[in-house]
Amino acid sequence: MKKGRKSLSPGTLLAPIPPAMVTVGDFENSNVLTVAWTGILATQPPKTYVSIRPSRHSYGMLKEGGEFVINLPPVSLAREVDFVGIYTGKKVDKFEKCHLTKKKSEKVAPPTIAECPIALECRVSEVIPMGSHDVFMADILSVSCSEEILDSDGKMHFERADLLAYAHGEYYSLGERVGRFGFSTDKPEKKTESKDENKKPFYENAPKGKSARRKPTDKNKGAPHGKRKRGDGK
């Protein structure tokens, strides 16, 4: 990035973000829409939000039911994600049109989409008008994931989920994993004697692979997502 910077008009240019498939209603009478305005508000208690325009068919269903599921789609569902974000459930059954499989959720009435590897079941705690959209703040009551993204120790492998990303009107796949939380603090495994190596900034001498300091212990090895003993920075 050698060129200068250009000032742009104020806007919603935050990227990448998840283009979530949000389900509302109950199992029989449900609807699904795409929501990119979503995120995490707090770790404890686990809280999230979705921002929905009052003109959406889903808006009334969400106001009435007070529950939703954030289904995170894989890249293979990009076309369906776009479709449910263009057509309204007022006129078409989007589950049927997109061949999406409804699965009973554990704690809430709206269905989980079986084809999505990760799903967050949420109950609305507050609705805040925010201009064009209303923000539905919610407690995350339950999280489920497809067994295919877990290894035999129950550890989650996000690369297996192949999640879809969204950036300013375009859909993307995630690139390669470039590190994990805390990897900047890893110590080099061996001190190198090479003069050239010593000329490099300290962070370039850090080992490329596993952590030298944070070898998996019996305590944290394979701990399921969200149950690690150490802080995860979230």
Ligand SMILES: Cc1cc2nc3c(=O)[nH]c(=O)nc-3n(C[C@H](O)[C@H](O)[C@H](O)COP(=O)(O)O)c2cc1C
């Ligand atoms: C990638 C993408 C992201 C979207 N994000 C939002 C959003 O955050 N909030 C919203 O109200 N609508 C959003 N939409 C638009 C709705 O998904 C769309 O209007 C949908 O057809 C509403 O369906 P419904 O009428 O069945 O509720 C998005 C659409 C797309 C394609």
